[in-house]
Amino acid sequence: MVFSFIFIMVSEPPGYIEPFLFYGIVISLFLYFSRIPLRFILGRCLIVAPFIFMASLFYPLSSIIGSDFQGFGSYTQEYRIALSIFLKGMFAVILLTLLVSTERFHNLLLGLRKLKMPALLGTISALMYRYIFILTDEALKTSRARDSRTPGKLSMNRLKVYGNQSGMIFLRSMDRSQMIYNSMLSRGFNGEFTGLQEMAMNKKEVVFSVLVILILLAVRITGMSIFSFMSN
Amino acid sequence: MSAGIRIKNLTFSYEKDKPVLNNISLDINSGEKLGIIGPTGSGKSTLLLHLNGILNSGQGSVEIGGIKIVKKNLPEIRRMVGLVFQNPDDQLFNPTVEEDVAFGPLNFGFSREEVEQRVRDALVSMNLEGFEKLVSHHLSLGERKRVALATVLAISPRVIAFDEPFSSLDPEIVMQLINIINNLDATLVIVSQSFLPLLSCCDRIAVLKKGEIMAAGPKKEIIQNKELMKASGMDLSFYRNIYRDYFM
Numbered sequence: 001m002v003f004s005f006i007f008i009m010v011s012e013p014p015g016y017i018e019p020f021l022f023y024g025i026v027i028s029l030f031l032y033f034s035r036i037p038l039r040f041i042l043g044r045c046l047i048v049a050p051f052i053f054m055a056s057l058f059y060p061l062s063s064i065i066g067s068d069f070q071g072f073g074s075y076t077q078e079y080r081i082a083l084s085i086f087l088k089g090m091f092a093v094i095l096l097t098l099l100v101s102t103e104r105f106h107n108l109l110l111g112l113r114k115l116k117m118p119a120l121l122g123t124i125s126a127l128m129y130r131y132i133f134i135l136t137d138e139a140l141k142t143s144r145a146r147d148s149r150t151p152g153k154l155s156m157n158r159l160k161v162y163g164n165q166s167g168m169i170f171l172r173s174m175d176r177s178q179m180i181y182n183s184m185l186s187r188g189f190n191g192e193f194t195g196l197q198e199m200a201m202n203k204k205e206v207v208f209s210v211l212v213i214l215i216l217l218a219v220r221i222t223g224m225s226i227f228s229f230m231s232n
Numbered sequence: 233m234s235a236g237i238r239i240k241n242l243t244f245s246y247e248k249d250k251p252v253l254n255n256i257s258l259d260i261n262s263g264e265k266l267g268i269i270g271p272t273g274s275g276k277s278t279l280l281l282h283l284n285g286i287l288n289s290g291q292g293s294v295e296i297g298g299i300k301i302v303k304k305n306l307p308e309i310r311r312m313v314g315l316v317f318q319n320p321d322d323q324l325f326n327p328t329v330e331e332d333v334a335f336g337p338l339n340f341g342f343s344r345e346e347v348e349q350r351v352r353d354a355l356v357s358m359n360l361e362g363f364e365k366l367v368s369h370h371l372s373l374g375e376r377k378r379v380a381l382a383t384v385l386a387i388s389p390r391v392i393a394f395d396e397p398f399s400s401l402d403p404e405i406v407m408q409l410i411n412i413i414n415n416l417d418a419t420l421v422i423v424s425q426s427f428l429p430l431l432s433c434c435d436r437i438a439v440l441k442k443g444e445i446m447a448a449g450p451k452k453e454i455i456q457n458k459e460l461m462k463a464s465g466m467d468l469s470f471y472r473n474i475y476r477d478y479f480m
Contacts, residue, residue: 185286188311
């Protein structure tokens, strides 16, 4: 449903910002019912916001640079396009943050597999997820070892220690990753993760998802005229 | 059902001209329980990795149940030989205990019903009923060791190779593990530095030093050969003295 939402939203023609009022309301409802702290979502959004903002500026900037400059006030359509790009990006980030925060990574992979994601991508994602924990585990161990022999804070002239520690974390993670891979091979791993659980949706979930997608589609198809009328 | 192991003139090196295993030959009978001892860096773990075809030197040969380990036989070999790694965290990488135990059987193409049955049986045999949905890395070391063994038992291997199964475990868990190992119906190869638990599990012991088998024979014969033990860097008089001082 989330991917359909993003797809429908992103397919809005550039410059149409009115439908985003509706999308915003729907996302706010999702946020409310997910009970995820707004601060957490905003924190994630702030990380990517500058990049999306820069990307959204490209179009109006290229129009301004490519034509005779007639004052900033005469580029209303370009500003609308920039805003629509920005909203698409931010809303997509919020939706994806919501998705990964409310669903276990393992279930996400199962869902993506159901959506015919290539097996190789699924395997890479699963391994990456596993190896992140190894990295953090090794980082924690080496940090403890460093702290146990460091009275107070590490002085500025010994910053080299952090470099050594990073190198060591990398080497140790490589070794452990190799061990895990060996353990997988020893149990017949052939490059594809086969899950025990199948991703199954119950009736309620199917009805809810279909309903939301239909409403979004209706807004997407008919909404343009409604919102055009509103904006006129 | 168990299978015999035949290792013939096996030589392996990670770096050129520095052999970790040097012309090793060893026969392990079907159903036998062999312990491998030796100082750190003697090549014990490297030898275990050859039993499952994870390492394959090309020099010398390893046969499991009469089947030579070559690339085309690897699926069959891995179905026959289960490896239990020293660190259970290296073995457990799935989100739940259930998924980890099912990993092997699913890879070997068992039907979903059979996989579920195998998972249930393996967990029951390790006294891990109710652990199915738990996250592996939240368990205690002893529990993780048992889950790691369950992941292997679910494949019903004919050979099980253990790498340091008793390390970092408290005496009670060691005792549980010894009971479990003694009841396994498979050929066992156990690499361990923990002599006492090893003696409780094995019929025969092989001594490995600098990649070479110094001796292999009945456990009592090997362990009582003071010269051999000393020469292989495994002098046990230290333990004897402790035993004498505190228990006699």
